[in-house]
Amino acid sequence: MTGYLPHKSLEEVAGRSRTGVDPAAAEVAAAILNRLETGGEAALRSLVDEFDELPEGMKPVLIADDLKAALASLPSDDQVRLERIAARIRAFAEAQLATIGDLDGVAVPGGRAGHTVAPVDRAGCYAPGGRYPLPSSVLMTAITARVAGVSEVWVASPRPAPIT
Numbered sequence: 001m002t003g004y005l006p007h008k009s010l011e012e013v014a015g016r017s018r019t020g021v022d023p024a025a026a027e028v029a030a031a032i033l034n035r036l037e038t039g040g041e042a043a044l045r046s047l048v049d050e051f052d053e054l055p056e057g058m059k060p061v062l063i064a065d066d067l068k069a070a071l072a073s074l075p076s077d078d079q080v081r082l083e084r085i086a087a088r089i090r091a092f093a094e095a096q097l098a099t100i101g102d103l104d105g106v107a108v109p110g111g112r113a114g115h116t117v118a119p120v121d122r123a124g125c126y127a128p129g130g131r132y133p134l135p136s137s138v139l140m141t142a143i144t145a146r147v148a149g150v151s152e153v154w155v156a157s158p159r160p161a162p163i164t
Contacts, residue, residue, distance in 0.1 A: 041061075102115065121152060127160065130159045135164050
């Protein structure tokens, strides 16, 4: 039958990588991270050139002023739409956050159990770029991270567009 996933035996599934990441891809990613750690911004610029993912003359790292300028460069209808959607996402994320809390002192055999809800220090978000940029990816990940209390939010995008 076409359109269905092939049958896999239990042995085939059990033998797969637990990380879900292809070892060859992990090796390439590790080499890139090593280049960035040892080479800093020069390595970043070199990788940008190798992968040819940035428009000519665009900086590889944008700061808040750059992002504000990108928003201001959009047609006013797009600006209003993005701000409206951002407000909706923020309101929902705040409502979600209000329902999540620490849990302490649940009796379990042999003791007590609970959990603490705490934001991570840093979040990495991905914004699809290229032919079909998806600002929704930025809004849904970066806004929810900020609402959760993440202090440092980074967004990576191949061929970033002003809308993202």
